[in-house]
Amino acid sequence: xxxxxxxxxxxxxxxxxxxxxxxxxxxxxxxxxxxxxxxxxxxxxxxxxxxxxxxxxxxxxxxxxxxxxxxxxxxxxxxxxxxxxxxxxxxxxxxxxxxxxxxxxxxxxxxxxxxxxxxxxxxxxxxxxxxxxxxxxxxxxxxxxxxxxxxxxxxxxxxxxxxxxxxxxxxxxxxxxxxxxxxxxxxxxxxxxxxxxxxxxxxxxxxx
Numbered sequence: 001x002x003x004x005x006x007x008x009x010x011x012x013x014x015x016x017x018x019x020x021x022x023x024x025x026x027x028x029x030x031x032x033x034x035x036x037x038x039x040x041x042x043x044x045x046x047x048x049x050x051x052x053x054x055x056x057x058x059x060x061x062x063x064x065x066x067x068x069x070x071x072x073x074x075x076x077x078x079x080x081x082x083x084x085x086x087x088x089x090x091x092x093x094x095x096x097x098x099x100x101x102x103x104x105x106x107x108x109x110x111x112x113x114x115x116x117x118x119x120x121x122x123x124x125x126x127x128x129x130x131x132x133x134x135x136x137x138x139x140x141x142x143x144x145x146x147x148x149x150x151x152x153x154x155x156x157x158x159x160x161x162x163x164x165x166x167x168x169x170x171x172x173x174x175x176x177x178x179x180x181x182x183x184x185x186x187x188x189x190x191x192x193x194x195x196x197x198x199x200x201x202x203x204x205x206x207x208x
Contacts, residue, residue: 019073019074020073021071021072021073022071022072022073022203022204022205022206023069023070023071023072023203023204024069024070024071024072024082024084024201024202024203024206025067025068025069025201025202026066026067026068026069026084026086026168026199026200026201026202027065027066027067027068027199027200027201028065028066028067028068028172028197028198028199028200029063029064029065029066029197029198030063030064030066030088030172030195030196030197031062031063031195031196031197032060032061032062032063032090032193032194032195033060033193033194033195034058034059034060034191034193035059035060035061035092035141035178035193036058036059036141036178036183036191037058037059058094058095058096059092059093059094059095059103059141060092060093060095061090061091061092061093061106061108062090062091062092062093062102063090063197064088064089064090064091065088065089066086066087066088066108066197066199067086067087067088068084068085068086068087068110068112069084069085069086070082070083070084070085071083072203072206074206077118078117078118079115079116079117079118080115080116081113081114081115081116082112082113082114082115082116082128083111083112083113084111084112084113084114085109085110085111085112086109086110086111086112087107087108087109087110088107088108088109089105089107090105090106090107090108091103091104091105091106092104092105092106092136092140092141103140103141104136104137104139104140104142105136105137106134106135106136106142107134107135107136108132108133108134108135109132109133109134109135110130110131110132110133110151111130111131112128112129112130112151112153113128113129113130114126114127114128114129114130114153114155115127115128116155116159118159122158122159122160123156123157123158124156124157124158124159124168124170125154125155125156126153126154126155126156126170127152127153127154127155128151128152128153128154128155128174129150129151129152129153130150130151130153131148131149131150131151132148132149132150132151132176133146133148133149134146134178141180141182142180142182143182144180144181144182144185145180145181146178146179146180147177147178147179147180149176149177149178149179150176150177151174151175151176152174152175152176153172153173153174154172154173154174155170155171155172155173155199156170156171156172157169157170157171157199158170164205165202165203165204165205165206166201166202166203166206167200167201167202168199168200168201168202168203169198169199169200169201170198170199170200170201171196171197171198171199172196172197172198172199173194173195173196174194174195174196175192175193175194175195176192176193176195177191177192177193178191178193
């Protein structure tokens, strides 16, 4: 409850002098920690997914590009609020004693509300909350769908005015839980998944 309350407080103290919202576009390359491990090799999942699973198997989303767009508003000097929707294309990759192989294509879709604060000079730090979901063909690990999960993101980097536009470069990390009906059939539970990478953003006209 602490994070939503923090963002609500920002909205409640929205100053009358806040600038009008501006378009914001961000592009990133994100890698992911393991989605599931070992539970894939249980008898229940072997029966559903077929032969070929090793006794110790890890699955993760391979690194891929993420694009997001939305609106940014300057609440007051040094404080901005952004509402974004984003999409990442990735490949589900399995690793076991036999090596690494690609299983299926997937997409990660999220909605995010984030605040960013100017620190010193061009340095900025941000935090956001939202929701994330996986989309893929209903086969393999995604046979019965995947749970929608809360998302928490933190970031840090720099922001500069370039020819009247606001240009930013950030390192970011976010965390969510991965779970699905198929994992629960196997007697397993989804765990925390960390995504991390580098992001570039632009707010057209935001550097004036």
